Amino acid sequence: MKTGAAKRGETHQPFGEHVVMRENVEAGGLEPKEYEKLKAEIFEAIWRDLDPLEKEIEDNEHVDHAVVDPLLRKMRAFGLLVPKRYGGVGLSTSQYLPILAEFSKVQGGIRVLMHVHNTVAHGLSELATEEQRQQILPGVAEGTKSVAFGLTEPEHGTGMDIGTTARRDGDHYVINGRKWLITNSDIATHFVIFAKTDPKAGVAGVSAIIVERGTPGFTITPLPETMGCKGGEHGQLDLVDVRVPVANVLGREGQGILQMEELLEISRVFIAATSLGTAERAFELSLEFAKKRVTFGKPIAARQAIQRYIAEMGTDIYALRGMIQDAAAKWDQGRRIPAEASMCKLFGLEAVGRVTDRALLVHGGIGYTRQHPIERLYRDARLNWLEEGPPTIQYAVAATRFLAGYEWHV
Ligand SMILES: Cc1cc2nc3c(=O)[nH]c(=O)nc-3n(C[C@H](O)[C@H](O)[C@H](O)COP(=O)(O)OP(=O)(O)OC[C@H]3O[C@@H](n4cnc5c(N)ncnc54)[C@H](O)[C@@H]3O)c2cc1C
Known part of the structure; x- marks a missing residue:
């Protein structure tokens, strides 16, 4: 058996030091x-x-x-x-x-x-x-x-591109910056804020710092309602000279991005599981509908074209299920899964996209109305593109690993 995926903390892959407790x-x-x-x-x-x-x-x-x-x-x-x-x-x-x-x-x-x-x-x-x-x-x-995660910024891009700073002042940090699209901003009591503690050090200068709701200088503003996954609050956080004790650093100072990369691996698999669940529901509803809906004297389930949609939906779900099980099993064995996680997330969003598209087609016009949950599932699934990084970032993560000689076969 070839156990190619690196164990957490092994140094032959450029993942940084192993920090998680497990x-x-x-x-x-x-x-x-x-x-x-x-x-x-x-x-x-x-x-x-x-x-x-x-x-x-x-x-x-x-x-x-x-x-x-x-x-x-x-x-x-x-x-x-x-x-x-x-x-x-x-x-x-x-x-x-x-x-x-x-x-x-x-x-x-x-x-x-x-x-x-x-x-x-x-x-x-x-x-x-x-x-x-x-x-x-x-x-x-x-x-x-409740805890929320504050990475994304309006003036900076996906992931590591961070403008928020945390300047050391004795045994405190003074944080300045703006975050947005931060989920659970209405209920979170604690926010993990990513900020540059050493602006000259690039990726190695970013730390994760816990900021409590209500800290002076910290304001939270709701943002407009989203296309799907209705009802969640994804607010804007403004931090103006917010003082927090140095003891609020989460993990190690300057290791914020490396820690996040490691934890993002499993949370990308979480998003793939979300895609799987939504796809399974859309599939189940489509099977039910196709058997009931009669046109030209026959249930549409008897038509080859509809059967093709059903077979393709099943194939996507089956493949995604297998990928998730493999990635989760490796993670639970203590391995790093950078490429697997990005591939799960990527395939998952494409699979749930295809499945909800086909589910809409199986349902015909009535599926486009709010009479059927397909309309909601279709909208909800679109968030999976963005959570834990959009597709282009997943391409970059997976391709970079493979080009660096990442071994991943078991
Ligand atoms: C409902 C919702 C909830 C969210 N919750 C949270 C949360 O709780 N916490 C949090 O921190 N964030 C959260 N986000 C933010 C989300 O993670 C980001 O929207 C996502 O990562 C994309 O970042 P961005 O919006 O800055 O897009 P941008 O970085 O502006 O990207 C725009 C486009 O350009 C592409 N792009 C950008 N940079 C590059 C590059 N270097 N190479 C190639 N392509 C690139 C992107 O793929 C995308 O297609 C949430 C977003 C939504 C919609």
Whole structure:
């Protein structure tokens, strides 16, 4: 067996030093029986409690946290990736993926809320100091606190292009800059802000710093409603001379981008799982519709052209499922998966794009109306292009690894 993918921390791949803790994975996640029980309960609650909220959220373009958050709390959805010793569920990443995929079948604003909360909670669980963990994680696990991720900026581009600065002043940083499109900006109690702590050092000069909501000089403004995944809040953050203790650095000073690259690997697989869940729902609805819809005296399911759509949709879903399982298994074995993660994310967004396109065609004109969830699934899926980096960035990440001799066969 050729085990080409680098282990975390190995130096022969240019990934930087291994910094993540991997407590849940090392603990093996939940015992299979306990996991299956929890998963079944969550799946049931998603369809019983969350799915009926779709119309109200879509109509109002607003997720009512007074209604949704207690439901998510009851199903322990806020603590899925937080280690057990901080009050979380302690799922391994492989265990988390099917649950995220199931959330991606119902109203997208709820999926975005829980995805961002859990992904940032995961990052915090992996990188934070013991003191930071004890302060923040128990509240995050029970859903009374929430963490958001502040990277994107209006005046700078995708990812590493950062203008926000954090100047050292004694045992504090003074942060100045603007972020936007920051999900959960309405509910987050803590924001992980990426800022240049050493502007001359390029990528090595960026740090991740925890900024609490309400810190003087820190203002949050809502941005306009989005095309799909309605009801989520993706606000603008303005930081003007915001003072935070140096102890608020998450992970290591100057390692913000390297840490983010490592954590983005698994969160790109999370987005691929979202694409999978949405594609599965669009597929199931299309099968049902094709059998029922009769034209020219026959169900459209009997027509070869419709069968071709169905076969192609199934093929995309099957391929995506396999890719995700492979990437998650490697990650849970402690390997880095930079190329695999970008390929999962890329193939996932293309697959869910094709599947929701075909689902719309199977449904005909009525699928374009709000009478069928296909219309919503089609819009929701378009966010998968952008989350955790657009396609051009995934091309760059995967191609750079391969051109540098990345070995990835198992
Ligand atoms: C609903 C929503 C929620 C979001 N939530 C968050 C969040 O919680 N936190 C957060 O930090 N961000 C968040 N984002 C931001 C998201 O990650 C970015 O929008 C995305 O990464 C693209 O960055 P950008 O908008 O700056 O686009 P730009 O960087 O301006 O890119 C525009 C186009 O140019 C291409 N491009 C840019 N630079 C290059 C390059 N060097 N090489 C090749 N092509 C390039 C891009 O691929 C894209 O096609 C969210 C976005 C949305 C829509």
